[in-house]
Amino acid sequence: MELVTQALTGNRYALARLISLIEDDGPEARAALQTVYPHTGRAYVVGVTGAPGTGKSTLVNELAKLWRSRDTTVGIVAVDPSSPFSSGALLGDRVRMHDLVGDPGVFIRSMATRGHPGGLARATGDVVKVLDAAGFAIVLIETVGAGQAEVEIARTAHTVIVVEAPGLGDEVQALKAGLLEIADVLVVNKADRPGAAQTALALEMAVGRYAVNPGNQADGSWRPPILQTVALNGTGVPEVLEAIEKHRLYLHTTGRWAQREHMRARAELLSVLQQELLQLILTRVGEEQLQHLIRRIVAREIDAHSAAQTLLSLLEA
Amino acid sequence: MELVTQALTGNRYALARLISLIEDDGPEARAALQTVYPHTGRAYVVGVTGAPGTGKSTLVNELAKLWRSRDTTVGIVAVDPSSPFSSGALLGDRVRMHDLVGDPGVFIRSMATRGHPGGLARATGDVVKVLDAAGFAIVLIETVGAGQAEVEIARTAHTVIVVEAPGLGDEVQALKAGLLEIADVLVVNKADRPGAAQTALALEMAVGRYAVNPGNQADGSWRPPILQTVALNGTGVPEVLEAIEKHRLYLHTTGRWAQREHMRARAELLSVLQQELLQLILTRVGEEQLQHLIRRIVAREIDAHSAAQTLLSLLEA
Numbered sequence: 001m002e003l004v005t006q007a008l009t010g011n012r013y014a015l016a017r018l019i020s021l022i023e024d025d026g027p028e029a030r031a032a033l034q035t036v037y038p039h040t041g042r043a044y045v046v047g048v049t050g051a052p053g054t055g056k057s058t059l060v061n062e063l064a065k066l067w068r069s070r071d072t073t074v075g076i077v078a079v080d081p082s083s084p085f086s087s088g089a090l091l092g093d094r095v096r097m098h099d100l101v102g103d104p105g106v107f108i109r110s111m112a113t114r115g116h117p118g119g120l121a122r123a124t125g126d127v128v129k130v131l132d133a134a135g136f137a138i139v140l141i142e143t144v145g146a147g148q149a150e151v152e153i154a155r156t157a158h159t160v161i162v163v164e165a166p167g168l169g170d171e172v173q174a175l176k177a178g179l180l181e182i183a184d185v186l187v188v189n190k191a192d193r194p195g196a197a198q199t200a201l202a203l204e205m206a207v208g209r210y211a212v213n214p215g216n217q218a219d220g221s222w223r224p225p226i227l228q229t230v231a232l233n234g235t236g237v238p239e240v241l242e243a244i245e246k247h248r249l250y251l252h253t254t255g256r257w258a259q260r261e262h263m264r265a266r267a268e269l270l271s272v273l274q275q276e277l278l279q280l281i282l283t284r285v286g287e288e289q290l291q292h293l294i295r296r297i298v299a300r301e302i303d304a305h306s307a308a309q310t311l312l313s314l315l316e317a
Numbered sequence: 318m319e320l321v322t323q324a325l326t327g328n329r330y331a332l333a334r335l336i337s338l339i340e341d342d343g344p345e346a347r348a349a350l351q352t353v354y355p356h357t358g359r360a361y362v363v364g365v366t367g368a369p370g371t372g373k374s375t376l377v378n379e380l381a382k383l384w385r386s387r388d389t390t391v392g393i394v395a396v397d398p399s400s401p402f403s404s405g406a407l408l409g410d411r412v413r414m415h416d417l418v419g420d421p422g423v424f425i426r427s428m429a430t431r432g433h434p435g436g437l438a439r440a441t442g443d444v445v446k447v448l449d450a451a452g453f454a455i456v457l458i459e460t461v462g463a464g465q466a467e468v469e470i471a472r473t474a475h476t477v478i479v480v481e482a483p484g485l486g487d488e489v490q491a492l493k494a495g496l497l498e499i500a501d502v503l504v505v506n507k508a509d510r511p512g513a514a515q516t517a518l519a520l521e522m523a524v525g526r527y528a529v530n531p532g533n534q535a536d537g538s539w540r541p542p543i544l545q546t547v548a549l550n551g552t553g554v555p556e557v558l559e560a561i562e563k564h565r566l567y568l569h570t571t572g573r574w575a576q577r578e579h580m581r582a583r584a585e586l587l588s589v590l591q592q593e594l595l596q597l598i599l600t601r602v603g604e605e606q607l608q609h610l611i612r613r614i615v616a617r618e619i620d621a622h623s624a625a626q627t628l629l630s631l632l633e634a
Binding site for chain 2: 290
């Protein structure tokens with residue numbers, strides 16, 4: 001496929017078009033992904049997640065700049081409607097991101113959070129594959145970190161950074177229990193604000209209380225470090241990058257890397273399979289039969305599970 | 318099933334046990350749901366969603382109290398780890414909810430946001446069915462309103478209330494685009510704070526810009542009202558309840574009610590079907606074959622879509 005060849009050999013316009021093609025999940029997307037896939041597996045994928053207002057976009061921006069200063073190429077996938085990398089962002093933030101925008105070693109893509117036929121997690125995973133195959137050494141995924149789909153997406157990364165900030169109020173802070181479970185590195189951003197030490201202390205205690213990322217467990221030797229940053233002026237960002245590198249080394253030396261790859265492949269295979277099976281059965285059953293069953297469900301004559309069993313038995317016959 | 322009979326005839330302990338059974342989604346859950354389902358369809362389901370910090374739990378609490386004062390029974394399902402209805406909440410908030418807790422006309426249940434084999438949306442929908450069948454006239458679902466799963470859950474309600482609050486910062490506000498789409502009633506809570514009028518105005522403009530709930534569209538005659546409340550002292554809450562009643566009437570008189578029921582039934586059937594099909598294929602294929610394909614995906618010899626095709630062709634053979 002010519003578009004794939006162009007995209008993987010540095011044509012940015014082709015890359016953008018290929019990503020759009022894959023987001024739309026049409027028949028051409030399948031073929032494209034098949035061509036792309038053998039070229040994947042080289043990028044290091046970092047997930048950055050946290051509640052709105054923690055400044056995770058700024059941290060992503062600073063991490064990207066730091067990697068660039070070390071001549072490492074960076075792809076950024078923003079899965080957050082409020083991200084400055086997305087179109088809906090405030091002008092000020094977008095201007096701040098401009099030093100990345102002109103750089104050929106950086107590719108930024110924001111994902112629409114709705115309208116993905118196969119789900120947001122699938123679409124994001126596929127876009128990461130394209131950036132990986134296109135040769136970006138680091139792929140950063142930014143997600144808003146509230147909601148199951150978003151946590152699933154962050155979880156597919158090799159290293160997951162969970163960003164907190166002082167003074168966001170208890171309701172926002174309370175979101176963290178679910179996020180702490182998947183954290184490999186914890187960052188208290190906006191650490192120049194009052195309450196940063198308290199937030200760090202609360203995290204320190206919480207890390208003991210909640211389970212850490214299952215990808216790290218078993219021997220229990222990785223304990224997420226808690227770092228303080230002021231991303232807006234770059235303070236503490238080199239330490240975050242260092243922690244990512246340490247975690248990467250940890251994954252490789254302990255064999256956790258292979259485990260994560262296996263888990264990821266299994267989850268993806270089952271998810272694709274589920275989607276294909278549904279297509280298959282809908283083609284075979286036909287709309288009329290389906291409508292009949294839906295009407296019976298609405299009339300409370302039959303529940304959805306029993307209706308599903310009826311359809312399955314039609315498939316077997 | 319005796320547990321179901323007890324739960325549906327007012328035994329609260331049995332009701333709690335039945336809900337746990339159904340959350341766990343084991344083989345007994347299926348049978349229980351089959352017994353429960355014919356008794357459903359009487360409750361009016363109201364979704365309350367919004368960003369963290371908007372005070373939606375307080376609004377849910379006040380709405381429930383108001384309905385109770387009119388002798389209407391209320392079930393509450395909190396799908397929000399930060400909700401005061403959930404176990405992780407602050408003591409002060411929980412104390413405030415206490416006037417509901419002792420009331421036999423109220424049943425409060427908070428959902429774990431993780432660990433649902435068939436997904437959070439499925440589990441929440443099933444718990445709503447149980448409360449419906451148990452005779453609660455109103456079922457309130459509280460979700461955090463960020464993330465695809467949470468929006469899906471809110472969408473299953475008959476009336477969706479989206480809660481905003483002034484001064485939460487642009488990042489939080491920016492989440493609203495996705496939520497506005499599903500809103501039937503918009504509430505600016507904490508309206509005694511500075512900026513409430515501005516927030517209401519911004520919503521007013523946004524309502525024009527974004528599509529309204531497709532369940533209301535077609536004749537386009539329902540335009541979400543924008544109401545201001547101070548839920549903490551009950552100000553404006555009767556008007557919210559009135560707007561819900563108006564929307565309910567609207568759904569019934571325009572035939573949108575039947576449309577929504579049909580859409581809901583279809584979505585549920587397809588989701589259940591997808592899950593059952595996956596179980597079926599995993600039983601037939603066997604773990605060894607599956608592991609072999611996963612290893613090939615990890616080695617980049619084959620992509621997930623092609624592997625899924627291989628499994629499907631095995632099924633056909």
